[in-house]
Amino acid sequence: MNYVVLALPAIVCIAFVWLYVSRKPKQKAQIDEMAQLTQKIEAATREEQQRHEFLLDGLSDALFLVCDDGQFCYANIAARTMFGDRSLIGLAPQEVFANARFMEVIRECETTQQPVVKRIVLTQQLSPLGSREARGVNAWLLDAAPLPADFYPHARIRILLRDLTAEYQSEQVRKDFVANASHELRTPLAIIQGYLENLLEDHGLRDAEQAKRFLTIMSKHTDRVSRIVEDMLVISRLESGEAAALSIEPFEFVHCVHDVLERLEHLIESQQAKIDHSRVDPKLVIAGDRFYWTQVLFNLIENALKQNPRAGLKVTVTAEIVDDQIQISICDDGIGIPSNHLPFVFKRFYRVDQNHTNSAIKGTGLGLSIVKRAIEAHGGDISVSSVPGRETKFLIVLPNPQG
Structure with missing residues (x-):
């Protein structure tokens, strides 16, 4: 019995050791299982995070x-x-x-x-x-x-x-356009209204000569209102989807020149101006919208004439292929444009107005803006250079589809 009592602690220790040893593999398996689960959770978390980042990127x-x-x-x-x-x-x-x-x-x-x-x-x-x-x-x-x-x-x-800068700038341009257009329309309409009131007075229509003079002035300003509205519609069509607004067909550019000179014949003769188009290649074909190209050329030549109302102005028009590009230039030997005005000549409603008298009918201020928009819609570019007192030159460069 004494031996049993003495051996009991040893027996208990052996039992504990046996239990520990027998359970250790199970504990290790559980620990390994938990580690694997943790790794799976971390991997799933990283994968979910990567999916989020992929979408956010x-x-x-x-x-x-x-x-x-x-x-x-x-x-x-x-x-x-x-x-x-x-x-x-x-x-x-x-x-x-x-x-x-x-x-x-x-x-x-x-x-x-x-x-x-x-x-x-x-x-x-x-x-x-x-x-x-x-x-x-x-x-x-x-x-x-x-x-x-x-x-x-x-x-x-x-x-x-x-x-939002591009949208903000576009919004400001629209606001400026509406404000400027309202101002430009208000001026001739006010003049027309003033002369109408004079004509409606008791003696307004009795003086035939005065009535004719009033009606002539009113007619000029009516034409100006019509031109402003027409130019605004052209710009609106170009800006609504420039390329989509075009009807692209190949045409000989020289025919466009002849159409413009015919339309400006009266103004050219009244100013005794000379239009030299001998350097327009008669075989040059442009793939574009002939209506807009006629408008471009008309606005550039008319601008040269109106900015230089003196007699004997010479305007040179060239159109040829240079270095696999189509180059069109309109150059006049007039008074030129001061260098501080050059960066702004294509802005809407911007005018240099160096030579207009108070009685002169000014342009709409939209002509050169239409020119730039129409050329850009055709994939081209336009620049202006000037030497005050000698010349002003507008240069149009287009890609040559046949080059």
Whole structure:
């Protein structure tokens, strides 16, 4: 019995050792199983994250995710490109945007835990892109919203940034166009109304000579209103879908020249001007819309005549193939255009107006804008150069489809 008592501790130890040894493989198997499960969960999480990032990288807008530590934990391709391909991960929003109005939107979202969307117009100096932004005034849409907990690991706020500058500029151009068009139409209509009121007075129609003079002036301004409306419609058609507005057919350019000279015959004769078109290649064929090319040539030659009303003006028209390109030029030996005006001559309603008297009927201010739009719609380019007191030259360059 004493031996049994003495051996009992040893027996108990042996039993525990046996139990431990017998269970160890099971515990190891469980640990291995848990490790494998953990790896599968991590792999699934990474795969889900990659799918999210793949979708987010496909967005054209810049997208940022702000994590719990207040720093960016993700920025899509558009965001990285917008900020010069710099690394944005680990930076705080204020380090990237550096603009108080942007930060106001983000802080409001953080405070209210509600989506905040604002359109922000900034000057170049206040642009979030800093020195990389060189377009003057620029516009942005900033959209900040809280995220659900399972959207992206540790992410709490989503920031979407869209560049609206092109749309903003287009909107401003439309507003300016409407304002300028209203002004241009108001002036001749006011003149017509004034002369009508004079004619309707008791003695307005009794003086036949005066009535004829009034009616002649009214007729000129009526023509001006008609021309403004016609030019506005042309620009509208070109800008609504420039290439789609064209009826492309091959034609000999020399016929276009003859049509324009016939239409301008009275103005050419009244100014005793000379139009030299001896360097227009009679075999030159252009694939384009003949209506718009007639308009282009008409506007350029008429512009030369109206800007230089002196007698004896010489206008030279050339059209030929040079270095596998079609080059068309209209050059006059008039007073020229001051260099400070050259960058703006193709803008709508812009006029140099150096030689118009108060009684002269001015152009619509849309002619050269139509010229540029029509040429660009044909895949070409136009430039202007001038030597004040000597000449002004408009050069059109087109790709030669047969070159």
